[in-house]
Amino acid sequence: DTEVTQTPKHLVMGMTNKKSLKCEQHMGHRAMYWYKQKAKKPPELMFVYSYEKLSINESVPSRFSPECPNSSLLNLHLHALQPEDSALYLCASSQPGGNEQYFGPGTRLTVT
């Protein structure tokens, strides 16, 4: 199984809502990632988990809160977002050590 799944596919939320994005992989990868991508731009790294521990936080605002409950799951909790946070949120996984990453299809988030 070489698939990374993400739910939901689309999410519309108001600025006062709390929601969560979910990501799952069953490839035995021990590194998982969250990226944010705006239209016609490259993905921007947000967070990296390595062996279920947060190893990189790219100075992401605290309204984004990542969680890695186990080696297969990655969540991104969203609270009090701004309209400029509207974007495609991509999850990826890999074996640690700078190896190729496997991406999910993304969650398209719209903040109203």
Next chain:
Amino acid sequence: SQQGEEDPQALSIQEGENATMNCSYKTSINNLQWYRQNSGRGLVHLILIRSNEREKHSGRLRVTLDTSKKSSSLLITASRAADTASYFCATETGGGNKLTFGTGTQLKVEL
């Protein structure tokens, strides 16, 4: 922050022609990777080339790496309409699984 600049930004070719995309980066790397993205979907890994390698092939793809010039190129031979996508280079600098993506090239292959 962005590590790589790609050119051209956009490329339109006829089916059967070759497509070449270039990537330049700024700092020393452990490896450089190329990804494809179809129309706002997830990225697909194409090829990884390590800093001590100069050329790598995978099917219709050929990647070169020149660490002295801090540049890489991706050649797609005999292009097909299904190759229409955005192509990104990404550099790994040994900073703990961190990939930094280039600006991307939008390739359109017309029938």
